[in-house]
Amino acid sequence: xxxxxCMFSLFxxxxxxxxxxxxxxxxxxxxxxxVGGPPSKPVNxxxxxxALIYSEDFGLKGWGWQVNKNNKITFFDRxxxxxxxxxxxxxxxDSIYCQNGFIADNHDFLALNSGNYILFAYDIRPYxxxxxxxxxxxxxxxxxxxxQELDNxxxxxxxxxxxxxFYLSNYPGILNSLGNNTFDFLHCNAxxxxxxxxxxxxxxxxxxxxxxxxxxxxxxxxxxxxxSDFIFTNDYPFSKQHCIKSLGSNKYLLYDNGNLSDLFxxxxxxxxxVEYELDLSNFTATKLWDYVHPDSLFTPSIGSVQRLENGxxxxxxxxxxxxxxxxxxxxxxxxxxxxxxxxLENGQNVYCANKANWNFDNGTxxxxxxxxxxxxxxxxxxxxxSHSIFHVNIGSLKDVKVNIQILSLNGRIVYDVDYNHIxxxxxxxxxxxxxxxxxxTAGSSVSHTNIVVTP
Numbered sequence: 001x002x003x004x005x006c007m008f009s010l011f012x013x014x015x016x017x018x019x020x021x022x023x024x025x026x027x028x029x030x031x032x033x034x035v036g037g038p039p040s041k042p043v044n045x046x047x048x049x050x051a052l053i054y055s056e057d058f059g060l061k062g063w064g065w066q067v068n069k070n071n072k073i074t075f076f077d078r079x080x081x082x083x084x085x086x087x088x089x090x091x092x093x094d095s096i097y098c099q100n101g102f103i104a105d106n107h108d109f110l111a112l113n114s115g116n117y118i119l120f121a122y123d124i125r126p127y128x129x130x131x132x133x134x135x136x137x138x139x140x141x142x143x144x145x146x147x148q149e150l151d152n153x154x155x156x157x158x159x160x161x162x163x164x165x166f167y168l169s170n171y172p173g174i175l176n177s178l179g180n181n182t183f184d185f186l187h188c189n190a191x192x193x194x195x196x197x198x199x200x201x202x203x204x205x206x207x208x209x210x211x212x213x214x215x216x217x218x219x220x221x222x223x224x225x226x227x228s229d230f231i232f233t234n235d236y237p238f239s240k241q242h243c244i245k246s247l248g249s250n251k252y253l254l255y256d257n258g259n260l261s262d263l264f265x266x267x268x269x270x271x272x273x274v275e276y277e278l279d280l281s282n283f284t285a286t287k288l289w290d291y292v293h294p295d296s297l298f299t300p301s302i303g304s305v306q307r308l309e310n311g312x313x314x315x316x317x318x319x320x321x322x323x324x325x326x327x328x329x330x331x332x333x334x335x336x337x338x339x340x341x342x343x344l345e346n347g348q349n350v351y352c353a354n355k356a357n358w359n360f361d362n363g364t365x366x367x368x369x370x371x372x373x374x375x376x377x378x379x380x381x382x383x384x385x386s387h388s389i390f391h392v393n394i395g396s397l398k399d400v401k402v403n404i405q406i407l408s409l410n411g412r413i414v415y416d417v418d419y420n421h422i423x424x425x426x427x428x429x430x431x432x433x434x435x436x437x438x439x440x441t442a443g444s445s446v447s448h449t450n451i452v453v454t455p
Contacts, residue, residue, distance in 0.1 A: 020050030026340035029355035034065040051434030067356035068111040076106040115152035133175040145186040235287035236264030243304040255303040273305040304352035316353040385452040392425040405439040
């Protein structure tokens with residue numbers, strides 16, 4: 001067990017409570033996630049050591065917290081039903097809502113480098129389901145899907161409706177779930193842009209990944225579920241999935257919740273991350289890789305997966321309440337060895353988790369400078385990591401007044417002291433575990449470096 005982090009000194013009252021169970025050279029990016037479950041729902045950033053470096057309770061805002069494709073933070077506001085864009089100075093630089101009378105859904109959102117935005121809405125319409133199912137009704141409502149692409153000024157560039165392309169009668173396996181209330185037919189929980197620029201969507205109710213032409217709106221192919229264009233060659237079908245990711249070369253990564261997995265494995269239900277390669281000539285789907293947690297975790301809802309730049313895979317087993325555990329975020333290497341694992345306390349869940357090489361900045365720091373030991377001719381700071389004290393040796397600099405500032409990675413100053421004509425400075429501290437930036441000003445010379453504070 002690595003440590004239990006409960007950060008109260010640097011942040012507000014709402015923090016996640018979690019254990020870092022495993023830490024063994026994970027991918028060095030920061031981890032972004034939003035905590036669901038009572039009593040509070042903070043957004044969080046955890047560094048690669050597992051230390052909490054940012055945590056804020058935005059109230060009804062924060063769902064879908066991540067670094068998006070435009071290299072800015074995006075998150076959903078459940079009150080106004082819109083997506084917010086935040087820059088590295090914590091400024092809200094845009095808020096995006098569906099147009100033409102639709103209300104944005106909170107499951108997923110893309111903010112592109114071009115300045116365009118892609119979001120979707122559920123579209124509820126009446127449907128006489130008694131015409132296709134014995135348990136149907138004359139005035140049943142069913143949920144469809146609308147996708148919109150907006151330009152930087154929020155003008156609609158593309159609008160797509162599932163009612164032109166999906167027909168409930170083509171999915172007889174789900175008709176016994178109709179009931180008397182609104183039926184959640186097109187439950188989209190993820191949208192992605194494929195390598196050719198077209199859309200990919202994940203439809204949970206029908207266990208289908210669908211590829212949509214971004215210009216004409218026509219269906220290019222369907223993968224999984226009752227209408228699949230592809231045959232699985234070496235795997236059982238995924239079910240109730242989340243988080244489709246395009247890896248290029250017709251390879252795709254998704255989080256298989258596995259609600260129907262026991263029907264194929266003969267064992268218990270289990271969730272997994274799984275990668276497929278699609279053969280567009282023979283219409284086959286080949287499993288290239290998958291990962292099932294050693295505890296055979298089964299998350300009946302939510303979850304996410306991300307392939308990292310070094311080949312590792314970040315897997316969010318976000319909802320383990322059925323076994324009285326909190327969300328488990330696991331990073332595995334290419335040998336399926338766990339190199340990082342964070343587990344929240346029971347009752348706290350995570351819809352999606354992502355890593356990114358991204359930090360907040362208070363506008364006064366050049367965070368592109370060296371993140372390691374300061375170079376020769378500049379102050380030497382040691383030990384690093386530090387527990388309760390570190391030293392700054394400025395013997396190589398002129399005999400001038402020195403100011404030492406220590407800042408959290410979101411730019412908050414937690415230490416600010418001037419020293420007069422001292423060659424060796426000893427800095428005692430009681431900071432919470434995590435990464436910090438040391439800013440040393442000696443005359444006209446200013447330098448930055450990172451330190452890590454251990455428990």
